[in-house]
Amino acid sequence: MSTRVLLLIGTKKGAFIFESDDARHRWSMRGPYCETWPINHVAGDPATGTIWAGGGNEWFGPAVWRTDDLGASWSHSSDGLAYAAGEEPIKAVWSLAPAPRPGAPLYAGVQPAGLFRSDDAGSTWRHVSGLRDHPTRPDWQPGGGGLILHSLVRHPEDERQLWVAISTAGVFHSADGGETWEPRNRGTRADFLPEGQNYPEFGQCVHCLAMAPGMPDRLYQQNHCGMYRSDDGGRQWHSIEAGLPSSFGFPAAVHPRDPDTLYLLPLNGDTAGRTVPDGKAAVWRTRDGGKTWRDLRHGLPQGNVFFGVLRQAMATDRLDPAGVYFGSSSGSLYASADEGEGWTCIAEHLPTILSVETLVLDR
């Protein structure tokens, strides 16, 4: 049995797939796919090899694309992916969460923020209306990227539990499969609100939400205003930004096995250009749940670098040692096959990279 390692890349101009073996030294590229639509997120099911790509096209609107043959052929659907007549129409799909086990739904988060589920692998969709029925919804404000539901986190064992992150509404949790929701933002700052109102119940600008492996109660959150960890499913958040070069960044990627290891890509600040600090690219890693941080630069460009890395554009694979990957706003794709110690640029001059995910197949 051979191992195929795939990188699933969403860009402003279509989806791309990079492929290697378990050594992860040489990569081939195929694409662009999805008729060069803007593709915000690409995710795969390791059990079946099916890959979905979510996005939205200025002409044709939102859709989820699907391939069952690793990219050779694609179809698309937006059947049921709509709000009621008269509401602001859906502009794009922003996030996908494939079913962790057979029989579970595929979820999609969209803009303007809402949640949809598919029980037939993306052929048809149904609105999970409980989220938009939440009483706080009229006060949700769009962030710089729009009012987007960009992070979907599912409980590994309890199918009824899921967390979503919305810019700029914050983190919400459901314990009943999406019927009812509660904000889970206590302890996260909103520096953009007037003094004295900086810790609201909701309305924080969360950038990325991730769950630690094997510890469903441990969540990490890169926020517009700080870096946080929760050990109780998001009920209370604690700052873990001490030791980072900046409290601002977009992505956060967990290790496949170690709940204390996390990867970030801090940027220079929300009013400073949102590019890598000092024109030097670095991934930052903690091995102790955010108590201490270390920069990882070997192989990354260390001069005149002015790219950013967006909220969904960093990922790890499940191999040992773990691979770590990120894609830049300038269309460069970097890979590490040794948990971030050394890096290689495996593609340049792609369109703006919006998302990076991995899919490891044993076949």
Next chain:
Amino acid sequence: MAAPTDPTVTGPAVVVTLPGVLRRLFPGSVRRVELRAATVAEAIDDLDARWPGMRDRICDSTPAIRRHMNVFVDGERAALDAPLREGSAVVVLTAVSGG
């Protein structure tokens, strides 16, 4: 050219022209479609019956023709409720968009 599929459908006989960028999303679709429809909305219903999902690419859920799509009837930009007459030329086009 695709001919009307359902002879029981009434309404003026019209010709709908589809752009290549839309046809690429629906394998088997063709550039010129002959169908019967009394309004632009009915014509799009017919297209959606032939190629499921095509309505969602031309219209949003308002419902309205998408902001960056245009439908012209006999040379005039038209909305969903625009009436068609015998022999109308219905042209679906993508508007200037993108970056």
